[in-house]
Amino acid sequence: MSVYLHGLSTALPPHCLTQSEVKERAAVIFSQKYPQFDRLSKTFETAGIDRRYSVVPIDWFSAEHGWSDRNTAFISGAKSMFIAAAQRALEDAGWSGAEVDCVVTVTSTGIATPSLEAQVFGEMGFREDIMRVPVFGLGCAGGVSGLSTAQILAAGRPGSKVLLVVVEACSLSFRADRLQNADIIATVLFGDGSAAACICTDLPAAGNVVTLGRGHQKIWPDTLDIMGWDVDEAGFGVVFDRSIPAFVSAEFAVATKGALEAADLDHVQIDRYVCHPGGAKVVDAIEDALHLEHGSLDAERDTLRTTGNMSAPTVMFVIKAVLQAGHTGQMMSCALGPGFTASFLPFQVSAQAA
Template sequence: MSVYLHGLSTALPPHCLAQSEVRERAEIIFGETYPQFERLSKTFDTAGIDRRYSVVPIDWFSEAHGWADRNAAFMEGAKALFIDAAQAALDAAGWQGSEVDCVVTVCSTGLATPSLEAQVLGEMGFRDDIMRVPIFGLGCAGGVSGLSTAQSIAAGRPGAKVLLVVVETCSLSFRADRMQKADIVAAVLFADGAAAACISTEAPGAGQVISLGQGHQKTWPDTLDIMGWDVDEIGFGVIFDRSIPGFVNSEFATAAEGALRAANLDHADIDRYVCHPGGAKVVEAIEAALHLEQGVLDAERNVLREAGNMSAPTMLFVMRAVLDAGKTGQMMGCALGPGFTASFLPFHVGPPQIEAEAA
């Protein structure tokens, strides 16, 4: 059963933070209390980020925060991002909220019970019998894994309209109390954003035809301490192991080969890998691991430069940039996240007549 992408959208929160402004604020917060800050602060200049966006203004980060106000900021910001991204995807697909049969919500940076899609049920016009599938804990792999989950649901329910919404408010996990290197790295990289996609087995009537294959994951044992959250009474505390670029260099190619085999593809069949840009060094490591020409992942670098690392939605920002650039052919979406897990999704982009003949 072929599954098609009908609409893909991205959304950013209102507060734009220049990287230079973030560095100056971080120096005020960390400079006198964290001895290693001066040395680590150079990463603000080498991270490949010019600006990113936040659900809260920059003054928020100079104040003390606990669970209650962090999650209150999450609820306000995440709901707004959900609505913006979801409505834009529905508009692109020509769908109404009342037509959606299933909504998959991916988020790992805040807690909402009822989950976000229920929080915005009325604003979005969702029916009271909509199937809700909230997913937590996928981290940076959430965009690819969420798209894979939505694809599987659509394939199993022919004709159903499935809406994927991926929302992250990474900036709210900022911590100045732990004095750990990971918190400086998070301040360098983290940003907020959302993306949404409309998916169905019904073939699009016009325009690009984007068919989604079946997703694939690889989780390495004994790697729980590479990436994730520490949770305490203050909130989430990021776990970033310095081994991530080296791990990508040594392990990512084998994981990609497994995903290609599962999709009956070969490396030579892939016209474009579409990757989550975790950071400048990670992008370089992916290019090296996949034997790609250095610099070829230009959309990944552009998204990182213009919006930072938004965790799960970031790969969907890259995917939209690749599609907007008119790229066609066989592609493979890729992302790495806590687990430690690599997530893959093959998809094909082509004009309607080619796609119809292939089907």
């Protein structure tokens, strides 16, 4: 049973933060109490990021925040981003909220119970019998894993309309109290954003046809400390190990080979890899691991430059850019996230038959 992408959208929160002003604010907060800041601050210039977006203004980061006000800001910002991305995807697909049979919500940067799709139920116009599938904890792998989950659900109920919404507010995890290198790197890299996709087994009426294959995951044992959250009274504290680029260089090619074999594909059949740009060094490491021409992951670098690393939705921004650029053929999307896990989803882009 073929599963098709009917709509794809992205949305950003209202506050644009340039890399230079983030660096200046971080220097005010960190430089007097963290001796390593001057050395680490050089990564602001080498991260390949010009700007990113936040659900809160930059002045918010100069005050102390505990778990309660961080999560309050998450719920407010995430609801707005959910609605913006979902409504745009529905418009792109020509669907209404009332037509959606199943909604999959992916996030890892805040807690909402009832979950976000219930929080925005009235604004979205969902039916009372909609199936809700909230997914938490996938981190940066959440965009690809979310698409894989939505693909499986759509294939399991032919003709049903599945809406995937991926929302992250990474900026709210900013911590000035722990004084760890990972907190500085998170300040350099992370921003907020959302993306949504409409998925169904019915063939789209117009445009290029994007056929989603079946997803594949690889988890490495004894790697829980590479990426994730530490949780305490103040909120989430990022776990972001400096070994990630080296780990990608050593392990990613074998993981990708497994994903290709699971999809009955070979490396030479892939017209483009579509990757989550975790950071400039990670993008370089992926190109090296997969023996891609340096600079070929241009949409990844452009997304990182203009929005930063938004965690889960970032790869969907890249997919949208690749589709808008007119690329066709066999693609393989991929992302790395907590676990430590690699997530893959093959998809084919072809012209609509006359």
